Amino acid sequence: xxxxxxxxxxxxxxxxxxxxxFVEATxxxxxxxxxxxxxxxxxxxxxxxxxxxxxxxxxxxxRQLEATALVEFHPHRGAxxxxxxxxxxxxxxxxxxxxxxxxxxxxxxxxxxxxxxxxAELIAEMDAEKDFGRMGELNRRLHMTLYARAGRPxxxxxxxxxxxxADRYLRFQFTALGYHxxxxxxxxxxxxxxRAGELEQACQLLTEHVLYAETRLTAFLRERETTAQD
Amino acid sequence: xxxxxxxxxxxxxxxxxxxxxFVEATxxxxxxxxxxxxxxxxxxxxxxxxxxxxxxxxxxxxRQLEATALVEFHPHRGAxxxxxxxxxxxxxxxxxxxxxxxxxxxxxxxxxxxxxxxxAELIAEMDAEKDFGRMGELNRRLHMTLYARAGRPxxxxxxxxxxxxADRYLRFQFTALGYHxxxxxxxxxxxxxxRAGELEQACQLLTEHVLYAETRLTAFLRERETTAQD
DNA sequence: CCTTGTTAGATTGGATCCAATATCCGCGCA
DNA sequence: TGCGCGGATATTGGATCCAATCTAACAAGG
Numbered sequence: 001x002x003x004x005x006x007x008x009x010x011x012x013x014x015x016x017x018x019x020x021x022f023v024e025a026t027x028x029x030x031x032x033x034x035x036x037x038x039x040x041x042x043x044x045x046x047x048x049x050x051x052x053x054x055x056x057x058x059x060x061x062x063r064q065l066e067a068t069a070l071v072e073f074h075p076h077r078g079a080x081x082x083x084x085x086x087x088x089x090x091x092x093x094x095x096x097x098x099x100x101x102x103x104x105x106x107x108x109x110x111x112x113x114x115x116x117x118x119x120a121e122l123i124a125e126m127d128a129e130k131d132f133g134r135m136g137e138l139n140r141r142l143h144m145t146l147y148a149r150a151g152r153p154x155x156x157x158x159x160x161x162x163x164x165x166a167d168r169y170l171r172f173q174f175t176a177l178g179y180h181x182x183x184x185x186x187x188x189x190x191x192x193x194x195r196a197g198e199l200e201q202a203c204q205l206l207t208e209h210v211l212y213a214e215t216r217l218t219a220f221l222r223e224r225e226t227t228a229q230d
Numbered sequence: 231x232x233x234x235x236x237x238x239x240x241x242x243x244x245x246x247x248x249x250x251x252f253v254e255a256t257x258x259x260x261x262x263x264x265x266x267x268x269x270x271x272x273x274x275x276x277x278x279x280x281x282x283x284x285x286x287x288x289x290x291x292x293r294q295l296e297a298t299a300l301v302e303f304h305p306h307r308g309a310x311x312x313x314x315x316x317x318x319x320x321x322x323x324x325x326x327x328x329x330x331x332x333x334x335x336x337x338x339x340x341x342x343x344x345x346x347x348x349x350a351e352l353i354a355e356m357d358a359e360k361d362f363g364r365m366g367e368l369n370r371r372l373h374m375t376l377y378a379r380a381g382r383p384x385x386x387x388x389x390x391x392x393x394x395x396a397d398r399y400l401r402f403q404f405t406a407l408g409y410h411x412x413x414x415x416x417x418x419x420x421x422x423x424x425r426a427g428e429l430e431q432a433c434q435l436l437t438e439h440v441l442y443a444e445t446r447l448t449a450f451l452r453e454r455e456t457t458a459q460d
Numbered sequence: 461c462c463t464t465g466t467t468a469g470a471t472t473g474g475a476t477c478c479a480a481t482a483t484c485c486g487c488g489c490a
Numbered sequence: 491t492g493c494g495c496g497g498a499t500a501t502t503g504g505a506t507c508c509a510a511t512c513t514a515a516c517a518a519g520g
Contacts, residue, residue, distance in 0.1 A: 017305045018473065020293070044502070054475045056286075059503090060293045063250075067297030069384060075247045076481045076502055091384040098332035098385075102324060154299060154321040155328075158388070248503065274472070284505045289473090306472055306511050 019053045024061035026051070031070050031081055032164050033133055034171050042071060042079040068161055086221035089169045093214035095162050100210060101203040103147035103159050108199055110149035116195050119145045123187050132174045136167040142187065146194060170213070173220050180216060183209070249283045254291035256281070261300050261311055262394050263363055264401050272301060272309040298391055316451035319399045323444035325392050330440060331433040333377035333389050338429055340379035346425050349375045353417050362404040366397040372417065376424060400443070403450050410446060413439070 016022035027047070030036045042062060044055045051058065062079045065071045071079045082088075122142040129135050140163045147159055173180075186209040193202035246252035257277070260266045272292060274285045281288065292309045295301045301309045312318075352372040359365050370393045377389055403410075416439040423432035 020473080021305075055502090056474055056476095060290060060473095063290045063293045064297045067294045069387075075251075077483085078502065088384070091382045094332060094336065094382050095329065095385050095388060098328045099325065102328035106324065152321045152324050154318070155324050157299075158325060250503080285472090286504055286506095290503095307513090308472065 019051075019057035020060045023047070023051050023053065023057050024064050027061055028065060028070060031065070032168050034168065036081050038081050038084045040081045042081065044078070070165075084169060084172070084221075086218045086225060089166075089217050089221055090214060092162055092165050092169070093210060093217070096159075096166060097207055097210045097214075099155060099159055099162070100143065100147070101206050103150045103152070103155055104194075104203055104206055105199065106150035106152060106155075107147045108149075108194060108197070108202060110151070111146070111194065115145060115148070116191065119191050119194075123184065123191065126187070127184060132171050132179070135174070135179060136171060139170075140164060140167060146190075166213070169217055169221070173217055176224075177220065183213065186212065249281075249287035250290045253277070253281050253283065253287050254294050257291055257295060258300060261295070262398050264398065266311050268311050268314045270311045272311065274308070299395075314399060314402070314451075316448045316455060319396075319447050319451055320444060322392055322395050322399070323440060323447070326389075326396060327437055327440045327444075329385060329389050329392070330373065330377070331436050333380045333382070333385055334424075334433055334436055335429065336380035336382060336385075337377045338379075338424060338427070338432060340381070341376070341424065345375060345378070346421065349421050349424075353414065353421065356417070357414060362401055362409070365404070365409060366401060369400075370394065370397060376420075396443070399447055399451070403447055406454075407450065413443065416442065 016025065027036075027042075036042070044058050044062075047058045048055045062071055062073070066073050066079070070082055072082055073079050119142055122138055122145065126135060126138045126142070129138060140160070143163055144156070144160060147156060150156060186205065190202060190205045190209060193205055246255065257266075257272075266272075274288050274292075277288045278285045292301055292303070296303050296309070300312055302312055303309050349372055352368055352375065356365060356368045356372070359368060370390070373393055374386070374390060377386060380386060416435065420432060420435045420439060423435055
């Protein structure tokens with residue numbers, strides 16, 4: 001683990017103004033990308049060494065990640081990467097199903113042709129992409145492109161966080177089952193409705209898109225959880 | 231400010247296992263209750279003295295509050311209590327309007343008579359309550375009572391956070407204009423629909439309830455912002 | 461008189477050090 | 491042989507100390 005992190009460290013370090021910012025962003029990416037597995041203990045000393053800083057920025061970063069449920073603190077026992085479960089996946093999906101249509105509703109009236117074209121590009125890129133990590137990134141950017149003009153920073157931050165959280169789960173599913181192609185059909189349909197300015201239909205499609213993803217994902221996770229008990 | 235905090239400190243200290251938890255919870259309450267005004271600088275040394283701890287638990291607490299947008303960090307310049315604005319109020323309302331109906335949708339089928347009775351009690355208490363601080367607390371508990379059986383911890387945490395954030399704004403409005411009685415009518419109607427098991431109607435009423443509150447609030451805030459420029 | 465450079469003070473960011481608590485292993489005893 | 495107790499060790503929580511940087515005041519020059 002240490003070496004995996006060290007590589008990221010040198011490349012991204014100079015972009016941040018404080019060590020805490022740097023550690024926080026890098027740790028978040030590492031957790032979301034699956035570099036740090038669920039349940040893995042996050043020893044402060046170890047991380048500090050990997051990042052080339054002292055324990056303090058690590059502690060502050062961990063605190064911030066705790067607030068977004070990416071790590072769990074156990075007093076005097078340290079922090080661990082948040083576990084994943086079918087229950088939690090359903091939880092995240094319920095949130096996405098609530099806030100993403102809201103974001104789209106507020107954004108769609110202000111979207112312009114350039115935005116739709118950008119979205120179409122991203123979908124096309126996803127068709128060609130093989131790497132699951134890049135795939136998740138593209139998926140997030142596609143969704144965020146459609147919501148970007150909502151003009152509601154808090155809402156968009158929430159959406160981004162939960163897209164990323166969902167992505168953490170999807171990576172799991174993809175590596176086991178491969179990418180689910182139906183999802184791309186849904187993207188095309190969604191973009192079509194958006195381009196046509198069909199607000200209600202677009203929201204409907206989006207809700208179903210999130211719901212389908214949840215159904216596929218939780219089915220996979222539940223099976224995985226039951227077979228794991230053998 | 232120091233003295234206001236000191237009073238809270240003694241009464242709540244023993245309930246927490248770590249100083250950071252204690253500082254975080256107390257600071258959050260102080261900000262939401264308006265004890266610490268919007269824009270107020272949060273000097274680490276000052277807070278540390280008020281809480282009777284060193285600067286470190288204060289720093290960790292501030293980091294956690296930053297992640298929930300209650301405080302803003304400016305590198306090397308310190309933290310301030312998040313500002314309030316009509317824009318931000320609308321942002322929070324948009325989030326509430328999205329997630330609260332979702333929570334109700336998931337919870338309502340599992341609510342029992344005892345839950346409805348508890349909610350009715352809370353509404354009645356609100357009719358009698360004069361203090362705006364207690365009023366907000368009761369309002370939050372009422373809403374959460376209706377959502378409690380959703381069985382989605384993340385979603386409920388989000389709802390609770392944004393109810394609290396909205397409450398911070400409502401306190402502003404109430405102290406200037408007094409409590410808006412229409413809100414209570416909406417509560418009674420909502421509870422009625424819930425009791426009758428009318429899921430769709432209840433969600434509709436709830437959405438409108440949040441929306442009305444937003445309309446009243448932003449109108450008040452916008453007026454306040456324009457008159458403040460004289 | 462206004463602008464700009466410089467410097468002193470205040471305040472945060474980060475590192476190190478000490479104390480408190482949990483875990484783990486071995487020993488004694490039933 | 492199994493269970494409980496106690497100390498050693500590792501790790502976190504908290505305090506203190508030092509360095510980096512921002513703010514503000516003041517002086518010099520245009």
